[in-house]
Amino acid sequence: MANEVDKKEIVEKHRHRLYKYLREEVLPTAFCPGCGCGIVLNCFAHAVDELQIDPKDMVAVTGIGCSSWIPSPYLLVDTLHTTHGRPIPFATGVKVANPDKTVVVIAGDGDLIGIGGNHLIHAARRNIDIKVFLVNNLIYGMTGGQVAPTTPSGIPTATSPYGNLEHPFEIAELVAAAGATYVTRWTTYHVFPLMESMQKALTKKGFSFIEIRSPCPTSYGRKIDQKRGSDTMLEYKESSVRIQDAAKMSSEELNGKIIIGKFVDKDKDEFTDNLRKLNQKVRNEKIGRDPEEWSLS
Amino acid sequence: MRNKNNIDSEYLNRFAGRSYFMQGDEAIAYGSLYAGCDFFAGYPITPASEIAEVMAAELPHVDGYYIQMEDELASLSAVIGAVWGGAKGMTATSGPGFSLMQENIGYALMTETPCVIVNVQRSGPSTGQATKPAQGDVMQARWGTHGDHEIIALSPNSVQECFELGIEAFNLAEEYRTPVIILMDGEVGHMREKITMPLLDTLNIRERRLAEDDELIFGGELIPPMAEFGQGRFIHITGSTHKETGIRDVETQETHEILVSRLCKKIKDNQDKISRYEEIYMEDAEVVVISYGATSRPAKGAILRARNEGKKIGMLRLVTIWPFPEHKLTELGNEVKKIIVPEMNLGQLSREIERFVNCEVISVPKIGGIAHTIDEIYSAIIKEV
Amino acid sequence: MIEIDEELCKGCEICVDFCPLKVFEISQKINSRGYYPPVSVNEDVCVGCRLCELMCPEFSIIIINE
Numbered sequence A: 001m002a003n004e005v006d007k008k009e010i011v012e013k014h015r016h017r018l019y020k021y022l023r024e025e026v027l028p029t030a031f032c033p034g035c036g037c038g039i040v041l042n043c044f045a046h047a048v049d050e051l052q053i054d055p056k057d058m059v060a061v062t063g064i065g066c067s068s069w070i071p072s073p074y075l076l077v078d079t080l081h082t083t084h085g086r087p088i089p090f091a092t093g094v095k096v097a098n099p100d101k102t103v104v105v106i107a108g109d110g111d112l113i114g115i116g117g118n119h120l121i122h123a124a125r126r127n128i129d130i131k132v133f134l135v136n137n138l139i140y141g142m143t144g145g146q147v148a149p150t151t152p153s154g155i156p157t158a159t160s161p162y163g164n165l166e167h168p169f170e171i172a173e174l175v176a177a178a179g180a181t182y183v184t185r186w187t188t189y190h191v192f193p194l195m196e197s198m199q200k201a202l203t204k205k206g207f208s209f210i211e212i213r214s215p216c217p218t219s220y221g222r223k224i225d226q227k228r229g230s231d232t233m234l235e236y237k238e239s240s241v242r243i244q245d246a247a248k249m250s251s252e253e254l255n256g257k258i259i260i261g262k263f264v265d266k267d268k269d270e271f272t273d274n275l276r277k278l279n280q281k282v283r284n285e286k287i288g289r290d291p292e293e294w295s296l297s
Numbered sequence B: 001m002r003n004k005n006n007i008d009s010e011y012l013n014r015f016a017g018r019s020y021f022m023q024g025d026e027a028i029a030y031g032s033l034y035a036g037c038d039f040f041a042g043y044p045i046t047p048a049s050e051i052a053e054v055m056a057a058e059l060p061h062v063d064g065y066y067i068q069m070e071d072e073l074a075s076l077s078a079v080i081g082a083v084w085g086g087a088k089g090m091t092a093t094s095g096p097g098f099s100l101m102q103e104n105i106g107y108a109l110m111t112e113t114p115c116v117i118v119n120v121q122r123s124g125p126s127t128g129q130a131t132k133p134a135q136g137d138v139m140q141a142r143w144g145t146h147g148d149h150e151i152i153a154l155s156p157n158s159v160q161e162c163f164e165l166g167i168e169a170f171n172l173a174e175e176y177r178t179p180v181i182i183l184m185d186g187e188v189g190h191m192r193e194k195i196t197m198p199l200l201d202t203l204n205i206r207e208r209r210l211a212e213d214d215e216l217i218f219g220g221e222l223i224p225p226m227a228e229f230g231q232g233r234f235i236h237i238t239g240s241t242h243k244e245t246g247i248r249d250v251e252t253q254e255t256h257e258i259l260v261s262r263l264c265k266k267i268k269d270n271q272d273k274i275s276r277y278e279e280i281y282m283e284d285a286e287v288v289v290i291s292y293g294a295t296s297r298p299a300k301g302a303i304l305r306a307r308n309e310g311k312k313i314g315m316l317r318l319v320t321i322w323p324f325p326e327h328k329l330t331e332l333g334n335e336v337k338k339i340i341v342p343e344m345n346l347g348q349l350s351r352e353i354e355r356f357v358n359c360e361v362i363s364v365p366k367i368g369g370i371a372h373t374i375d376e377i378y379s380a381i382i383k384e385v
Numbered sequence C: 001m002i003e004i005d006e007e008l009c010k011g012c013e014i015c016v017d018f019c020p021l022k023v024f025e026i027s028q029k030i031n032s033r034g035y036y037p038p039v040s041v042n043e044d045v046c047v048g049c050r051l052c053e054l055m056c057p058e059f060s061i062i063i064i065n066e
Helices: A002-017 A037-051 A087-097 A107-113 A117-126 A171-178 A189-201 A229-239 A272-284 B007-013 B024-034 B049-062 B072-084 B095-110 B138-143 B160-175 B186-190 B253-268 B293-308 B326-335 B349-355 B374-382 C014-018 C050-053
Strands: A058-062 A078-081 A102-108 A130-136 A184-186 A207-211 A240-242 A258-265 B019-021 B039-042 B067-068 B088-092 B115-123 B129-133 B151-154 B179-185 B192-197 B236-237 B277-280 B287-291 B312-319 B320-322 B338-343 B358-365 C002-004 C024-026 C038-040 C059-065
Touching: A002 A037, A037 A130, A037 C050, A058 A087, A058 C059, A078 A087, A078 C059, A087 A107, A087 A117, A087 A130, A087 B039, A087 B067, A087 B151, A087 C059, A102 A107, A107 A117, A107 A130, A107 A171, A107 B374, A117 A189, A117 B072, A117 B253, A130 A189, A130 C050, A171 A184, A171 A207, A171 A258, A171 B024, A184 A189, A189 A258, A229 A240, A229 C014, A272 B049, A272 B067, B007 B024, B007 C002, B019 B024, B024 B088, B024 B095, B024 B115, B024 B160, B024 B179, B024 B186, B024 B192, B039 B049, B049 B067, B072 B088, B072 B115, B095 B115, B095 B138, B095 B151, B095 B179, B115 B160, B115 B186, B129 B186, B138 B151, B138 B179, B138 B320, B160 B179, B160 B186, B160 B192, B160 C024, B179 B186, B179 B192, B179 B293, B186 B293, B287 B374, B293 B312, B293 B338, B326 B349, B338 B349, B338 B374, B338 C024, B349 B358, B358 B374, C002 C038, C014 C024, C014 C050, C050 C059
Parallel strands: A058 A078, A058 A102, A078 B236, A102 A130, A130 A207, A184 A207, A240 A258, B039 B067, B039 B088, B088 B115, B115 B179, B151 B179, B287 B312, B287 B338, B338 B358
Antiparallel strands: A184 A258, B019 B192, B115 B129, B151 B320, B277 B312, C002 C059, C024 C038
16 A cells, blocks of 8 residues: 555546546536536546547537536536527537537536427437537426426426426437437436447447436425435436336336437438538539629620 | 638639629628638528528538528527637528527627628518518617627618628628628518629638637637637637636626626727718708618609709618717717608617707608608608708 | 545535445545535445446545556
């Protein structure tokens, strides 16, 4: 065992390993104790570090909500913090203008499938090479716990005080149906597969999507007797069913379960590639308006 | 992303020195291409779809990109994202789409993102008369988005001017690091006239000023330099109130005051420089017609007729609607007896004029999708002289 | 070796609950922000799986595998 002095040196050397990806001046994070956002940030920093992606080659785009704080301001990369629900179209513009950068969207369920739902399915349809990590805490957390398109039926929330009358989206399935080429669902309990999935998403070309179930003890967990983030994560551990196993189960057996794993991993032509190919073709073939024919004089 | 190896000038110069018969919408598109626009994201809407159609056809030739987004909110979002990626970006829409874009216009203002938004105004409110022109978005262009802000809005009245203002809008956007609105009306957008396209190097195209070294991009001077992704600066751009570094600070009162005041000052301090107008027979005018866009054409016809009869009438045609030429108007209000304002709305600019002049302001509104005729404006004028 | 930054910790107890070898317990020591950080009471049984390091929402735990 190293003595005290050596220990300090070792720790100093190791402390920087992940801090190089964080804006240290704004730490500690503003997240509540037990919030899953910090876990997602942690997994993401680990994933980027293991892949040795240069932060200069990344752009993080985010919306409005607690999980939007994961990149903004905590990640030390070029960061674009946009209007509520719109990180995906902003990211589309960023990616088209900077096709060589890894463009990542990290935001919440209210932002990406609520107000921003339309953009999510269109980007999946387009198969544009952006990586979207949707942090799903089943509630509008930042504004105090109003019912969300992801809140399970019957749950009392700030705006469904008598119980939620609606049904939630199955987001991973929806995005898969929209045409995404890589879709997984994990939880903040499943940190190792989550991190690996992030690595796959970061390196695969095409619209890559991860739905990450994440605890919100303050605005959601409290309402369902899961006062600590840890309690919600225990539920993740106990209620998760791998997709391979879920395929053999009935819908009754799957009631209340979280299906985790890989939904889609396929290849399709990518949007910005197609744009570039079009430009080359058009310029090589010189199709276009002929001023001779078109002009008056 | 910017195309720096002159493919665009090679392609565009093929059009130079010749005349064409085209719509105002098309002319705006070509003007934008000449200004170096290499990104257009939009959504179809009458009467602006032609702008998107020309951009879709022509952008590949200049190695630019056209994306048809799923709605107007996404359109301006993508433009802003691309601009921070280094592009010169624009979008085009009409009233209903312009309403949808207001939040992101506020975002562009707050983050000082240079971009161009064309609003080819049609008869509203709501779906209104989709295929008929109007000038009903004048106040919306000024105040459509929430919070304190200033805006630049241009109003062309001819197809040639559409081309020129297409370029001017991009130049103003870069100079003042702000979104610029081209507030056309459907009349000018869809009418066809002869235009000439010049050689690219006869034009003054303003390039983006990028920050060097440690220069701040959200403060430090009245109009800070910009930055782009991928420079290793790890920039932080947010629509929240932010410090000069770009990092959010919503707690301190001074931060917000300093930021928002500077954003407004950028335009207000330069309003005389930005403001453009055309004066016709103003030297001895006792009564003045103030008009803009499509209305200025019959208005000119009306004042020429009145002049022929010896009436001392002049016309001030606004090319920039916002910032409003406050000083010019204050001066004018002391010099003339009456100001007549024909508009294709129920009197939006006339209200603004009233704020600055002591003389009588007579609004001559016309709504319903048909422009004023020379006779109508002439009758309105002749009563007052 | 397990290094815990007690000042960053927010006492969420995730490391205590999920360490497969029950290395951690909540300490009785309150930090300057009012939270009770964990303490490793069973460091000898730690195999360096790094689950706690990856799961900690505050980057408070560093595992050094020598």
